[in-house]
Amino acid sequence: MRTAAAILLVAVGSMGIAHAQTPVEIDDLRAPTSPAFVLLDVTPASVERPENPKAFTVNLINTISRAKGLPQNYALEVAPYWLTYHPNLTFEQYQTPGARSLVQTLAISVATTPMTPADGSAADPIGTRIGLGFRTNITNGRFDATMNRLVGELATLQGRLLDVGKAEDAVEAAEDALAAAKQAGQPTDALQNALKARQAELASLKAQEGEVETDLMTKALEIQALDAQRVGLIVTLAAGKTWDFPADDFEMAQAGRWGVWVTPTYRFRACTPNGSECTAVVDAIAVVRALRDPGKDTSWDVGGRMMWQPTRELKLSSEILRRWAGASTTGTAVVAGDSNRTTAMIEYQIRRDLSLYASFGRDFKKDTGQKPLVSLMGLNVGLGKRPTVAVPAAGTP
Amino acid sequence: MADKVKTDDTYQVGAADVFLSLTIGDGQFGTSDVFVGGTQIVRASGPIGNLRLGSGATIKGKKLLVRSVVSDVSTMTNKMSVSYRLNGGTAPKAIVAKGSVAISGKTLVFETRFALS
Numbered sequence: 001m002r003t004a005a006a007i008l009l010v011a012v013g014s015m016g017i018a019h020a021q022t023p024v025e026i027d028d029l030r031a032p033t034s035p036a037f038v039l040l041d042v043t044p045a046s047v048e049r050p051e052n053p054k055a056f057t058v059n060l061i062n063t064i065s066r067a068k069g070l071p072q073n074y075a076l077e078v079a080p081y082w083l084t085y086h087p088n089l090t091f092e093q094y095q096t097p098g099a100r101s102l103v104q105t106l107a108i109s110v111a112t113t114p115m116t117p118a119d120g121s122a123a124d125p126i127g128t129r130i131g132l133g134f135r136t137n138i139t140n141g142r143f144d145a146t147m148n149r150l151v152g153e154l155a156t157l158q159g160r161l162l163d164v165g166k167a168e169d170a171v172e173a174a175e176d177a178l179a180a181a182k183q184a185g186q187p188t189d190a191l192q193n194a195l196k197a198r199q200a201e202l203a204s205l206k207a208q209e210g211e212v213e214t215d216l217m218t219k220a221l222e223i224q225a226l227d228a229q230r231v232g233l234i235v236t237l238a239a240g241k242t243w244d245f246p247a248d249d250f251e252m253a254q255a256g257r258w259g260v261w262v263t264p265t266y267r268f269r270a271c272t273p274n275g276s277e278c279t280a281v282v283d284a285i286a287v288v289r290a291l292r293d294p295g296k297d298t299s300w301d302v303g304g305r306m307m308w309q310p311t312r313e314l315k316l317s318s319e320i321l322r323r324w325a326g327a328s329t330t331g332t333a334v335v336a337g338d339s340n341r342t343t344a345m346i347e348y349q350i351r352r353d354l355s356l357y358a359s360f361g362r363d364f365k366k367d368t369g370q371k372p373l374v375s376l377m378g379l380n381v382g383l384g385k386r387p388t389v390a391v392p393a394a395g396t397p
Numbered sequence: 398m399a400d401k402v403k404t405d406d407t408y409q410v411g412a413a414d415v416f417l418s419l420t421i422g423d424g425q426f427g428t429s430d431v432f433v434g435g436t437q438i439v440r441a442s443g444p445i446g447n448l449r450l451g452s453g454a455t456i457k458g459k460k461l462l463v464r465s466v467v468s469d470v471s472t473m474t475n476k477m478s479v480s481y482r483l484n485g486g487t488a489p490k491a492i493v494a495k496g497s498v499a500i501s502g503k504t505l506v507f508e509t510r511f512a513l514s
Contacts, residue, residue, distance in 0.1 A: 051476075079473060082473050082474040082476070085422065085423060085476050086422055086423050086424070087420060087479075087480040088422060090424070090443065091421065091424055094424025094473075105473075151426060154426060154468060158427065158466040158468065159428055159440065159466075161399065162429075162440065162466055165430070165464050165508075166464075173435055209398060213504060216466075216504050217468075217504070218502075220426075220469055220502040220503075221501070223470040224471070224472045
């Protein structure tokens with residue numbers, strides 16, 4: 001009965017969302033990871049990501065020789081800085097890169113796609129379209145207090161692995177001492193006992209080695225995951241451009257669509273002193289996007305979203321998005337001319353799996369000139385069971 | 398068991414004190430043990446700067462062993478490197494040991510031995 005009621009509430013909520021849905025959201029306008037793919041409007045099935053200069057060169061030569069000219073349906077992403085080793089780049093410098101962020105986060109994307117005839121017929125391609133783009137973080141924020149705790153735990157685990165090596169050295173030294181004593185004809189009882197003790201210690205550490213390595217990997221991946229939750233100011237810049245090569249002839253190259261994205265974000269998370277728990281308190285994002293298709297005006301989108309969480313349960317957010325220029329670049333006909341969208345949202349978490357929300361505002365102007373009202377209220381219900389781990393009784397191995 | 402990157406080298410000491418500096422590179426995080434003649438001098442996480450190993454006379458003929466456990470904590474690369482700089486001997490020396498993990502988040506053990514002559 002309870003489940004059925006929850007499903008009904010979700011269904012009602014979903015209907016409201018569907019009614020108020022718009023084709024452009026703030027998140028759609030964030031700087032893309034691979035601008036070249038976005039501008040070409042392709043989602044490559046496979047993307048080449050060479051990790052060193054040799055792999056990059058071999059990949060490029062193989063692709064061009066296989067295609068006997070311009071490769072089609074090819075996608076490549078490369079982070080030039082990380083193609084080579086950086087022995088002097090410490091963990092601390094990587095965490096707080098300052099101006100180095102520009103080069104450390106620079107990623108270049110290249111993609112090609114076949115040009116199809118203007119009438120859309122499925123005839124042979126009439127040439128190749130190439131997209132080239134880049135993305136970088138001008139500033140890259142920082143980690144929150146969780147990092148210090150994780151790094152401390154990682155160091156402890158690494159120390160346990162070092163203890164294994166140290167115990168191996170001790171066994172080796174004890175074996176050498178015993179062999180030397182035997183060779184010199186000296187008494188060996190004490191040395192044999194010492195060797196046995198070292199071997200027992202090593203065996204004990206070795207038995208835990210697999211578990212320590214698993215814990216090490218878990219901890220390292222937790223630290224990697226913090227990369228996606230950086231706090232402070234992060235400013236991302238991305239840009240790209242496409243070119244058409246009819247008949248794959250370089251002399252007939254035509255400039256195509258271009259785009260520029262700037263996405264400044266700011267996040268503040270309040271953490272407990274030991275970093276065991278962190279909560280987002282302020283989360284702000286601004287977006288600026290300029291797109292231009294050949295023969296059309298530049299389309300500008302500027303917007304922002306601000307989220308404030310004064311208590312653990314209460315979340316307040318507002319969003320504004322302004323669009324200039326005539327044609328929509330999203331491929332839909334909902335947005336027409338200069339228009340803006342303004343919404344405010346309040347969300348209250350009643351329980352861990354139950355929250356109440358309300359949204360109010362004005363949507364983009366439609367082709368008909370209508371400015372639809374966004375008015376929505378609903379419940380978010382988590383239907384999944386919370387995972388539980390059985391705690392062994394005291395004394396249970 | 399974690400993969401190992403083993404390096405062997407020599408360092409010619411003089412009469413003066415010999416110092417070791419170590420950097421865990423490529424933005425990765427590691428913890429290192431330093432031994433001279435089988436005796437542990439230090440265990441430290443991150444870089445080590447100008448660690449005194451002893452006077453040339455006392456460490457000559459011994460082995461310097463530096464063992465570092467390095468974990469892949471970077472989302473940008475699986476490459477790892479440890480660079481060692483020795484000075485105080487007849488001439489300064491710098492070497493770099495390099496490796497990489499095939500699976501993100503894995504650990505490598507770097508073992509570098511210097512014969513102190």
